[in-house]
Amino acid sequence: MRTPGRGLAERVLGGPVLWTGLGALTLFAMAPFVWVLLASFKTRAELYATPIVYLPTALSFANYVEAWTSRLTPFSRFFANSLWVSSVTMVATTVVSILAGYALARFRFAGRQTFLLVFLATQMFPAVLLIAPLLSQWYALGLIDTYQALIYSNFSFTVPFTVWMLVGYFESIPRELEESAMLDGCTNFGALCRIILPLAAPGVAATAIFAFVASWSELLFAITFTSQTEMRTLSAGLLFMVGQYEIQWGQLSAGVIISTIPVAILFTYLQRHLIQGLSAGAVKG
Amino acid sequence: MAREATLVAPAARPLLSRRARELLTGYLYLIPVILALGCTVLFPILKAMHMSLYNHVLIRPQEYGYVGLANYARLLHDETFWLSLWNSFLWVFGSVSFQFLGGFAAALLLHQSFRGRALVRTITLLPWIIPGVVVALIWEFIYQPNYGLLNDILSRTGVMTERVAWLANPGLAMPAVIVTNIWRGMPFFAIMLLAGLQAIPGELYEAARVDGASVFQRFCFITLPMLKPIIVVATATRIVWTFNYADLIFVMTSGGPANATQITSTYTLLQAYSNLDFGYAATLSVALLLIMLVFTVFYLRITRGLEGVA
Structure with missing residues (x-):
């Protein structure tokens, strides 16, 4: 699909830069939500543990x-x-x-x-x-x-x-x-x-x-x-x-x-x- | 256009009555909106101006009375007010500039075609539409000194060894709330600029490519000029909105510690809610309004100019 007119800059921008950027963007937008979503399933002990617990052991509602x-x-x-x-x-x-x-x-x-x-x-x-x-x-x-x-x-x-x-x-x-x-x-x-x-x-x-x-x-x-x-x-x-x-x-x-x-x-x-x-x-x- | 319409109208219909009927219907359709905004915007603003001329502290009703411009004199000598204006400037400048840069980058990325684009778009735009208090609480949780995510990441990666109370430290509180606001507002720029990018005709890029323009030249000489009107409008809207916006700071720090995050709109809330000083709160809000009006006039000048060019 590569057109002959595409230079090196374009290929770099369309490949690695695009995917790194999209990854960073999605992570920045989503991480805070995911963190709170995880917290909502945690028990009291898990919430206030040190060092902090990332994943709740059970899916508790x-x-x-x-x-x-x-x-x-x-x-x-x-x-x-x-x-x-x-x-x-x-x-x-x-x-x-x-x-x-x-x-x-x-x-x-x-x-x-x-x-x-x-x-x-x-x-x-x-x-x-x-x-x-x-x-x-x-x-x-x-x-x-x-x-x-x-x-x-x-x-x-x-x-x-x-x-x-x-x-x-x-x-x-x-x-x-x-x-x-x-x-x-x-x-x-x-x-x-x-x-x-x-x-x-x-x-x-x-x-x-x-x-x-x-x-x-x-x-x-x-x-x-x-x-x-x-x-x-x-x-x-x-x-x-x-x-x-x-x-x-x-x-x-x-x-x-x-x-x-x-x-x-x-x-x-x-x-x-x-x-x-x-x-x-x-x-x- | 209206003139054309009346000229083309069949001669059999009496011109005046049609015009009169149209006028009447037009005004009739506007009655609900006049009522709705008259009662919730126009009258309250006049009332606020009126209140600003009175000494009106709810817990000291015996002192209620007309004081003329005394509240405005107090405003001019109120150091916290001037500090809040400076803080507002930092808050607006810090928030909007990074929202713009991040949002522009996001729009350029989301404009490319790749698998799963619709999903990524929705995800990245979400922070913009969730309630402000939700945003504030999510980030308060992240900034929490003892079991917050940020301190944990920073200590695990070895960037910092001691725990930081992000929102309780006078030097860090403002950057912390600004980062929160960047997270919230970036999608707005992304959405606006994405719409702008989609409106640029593809042929322009093709022609430039044939002429041998590099990707950076195409960005500077096609993308930027074509987006200019949207950039101006979006930035101006965002500046006004951020200046007026109180929810985030109100929930996260209430303007503290030691007024480090006290912007003018939260200072107004503080006067109304904590000091119950409605007269002075009204004075502050009228000052806010005046600042916004001046800005709006400038803004309208700029957009008029843009329309002339386009």
Whole structure:
């Protein structure tokens, strides 16, 4: 397969350098995960042994069971909370940003540029800026320790990004498609639902998953707007577990793995679409 | 484009009403987003600005009151604030530069075709999407002085003989959290630059090869210039994001030891959570916002320039 044009440099780059680089890259990315995964199967004695024990002697799920059923730090409850908050945030964000993204992609109205600029600028705001005012706002509305407070707060970082991404997707769909549908008597909303959405489905799915993953990771709102253990999300629960007593690395490792699995699965699906979306949004930037 | 559309529109339809209907629908579709962001971003920011003008310490409610710009005066004389700005600079510069270099190398590697590429891609991109608190805890575990992985590897390979408390040592804590952030953020650059690499037409490389350009020349005269817009956008986004990002440091060191890792965003959190000083926390966050706005203006200038070139 070697083309005559290939020089020595290319063969070295394509061979040894490529494989060494890939090895180093995979090791750097994976080693910390593997280390925690191993720790989650270790017994207490193995975790704190000197010199340290690399491999657990048996595949024990005790840490997972303890973390999942613990009464002080119930990961089953945290998991359910995270799932609910992230799912509702995802659905609401998607609906809101489909409408907004469509309007900004299709209609030319006064203030359109300003809107686009606001969505871009909002992505640059520090989350810490919102914490004190949102806390007093949710407190005044009696929303402390509710899912609503977390879901609404999550909009502040999911919506600007998803709108920005969807504007790009919608603009890439030829306008003639829905114009002909509307000539056939379709309403604007009907054309959006029947023509545009099916075509933009991959993009919409990607933005939806983005909203889910971002909410799943959210920490600061979750620890500020909840005080009861039953209302904590996984991120907040993990942090709570650290502050609770001497760090239980076994249970904590299990908790870390539990929190990672759903987003890892979603990400494998999302990867390709997200790459396209990011570069589309970025190039327009 | 809008003009063309209206010109081509059949004359039978009244122009104004169609235009008016379009406007109305457009604004209607925007109502949910205006509500959502109005309540969670716009109003809170105004509220933060308002709070920054008050003495508002939760544990001293009797002292609550309007103080004008006193909080801002305090900010200018607050040595920890200036230290946190410097730390923020180190944090951003250290993190983003290495994320970029590592991510670029990763993108070039992942752009090659080899068996198992999809799997390697997914694996190397994973650190980016897992929750920040998870990243922080994983690395805290690795840095742990007594049974952490890092000390064990370093002593086994003979690099070091004594155990190091990575996160408790003022000189090492910042590099330690930066390495964690590099691990987390490298995939972002990899993903962005990979997308950029895939968008470069293969014919360019073929033509250059025919003209006898070496692999390094092709990199310098095709790859780099073609990637320039994405590099600028990705780096700017990353700088802003890293400057604002508090989760990692908040979980790993809370800004310690002795403020060695105190960046401006964690300092804001400290004022709000530990000192319950909401007035001053709001002042700090408004300062953060101003810094980011200035940066954004520069950033928009640069990207405008890029668009003009392209």
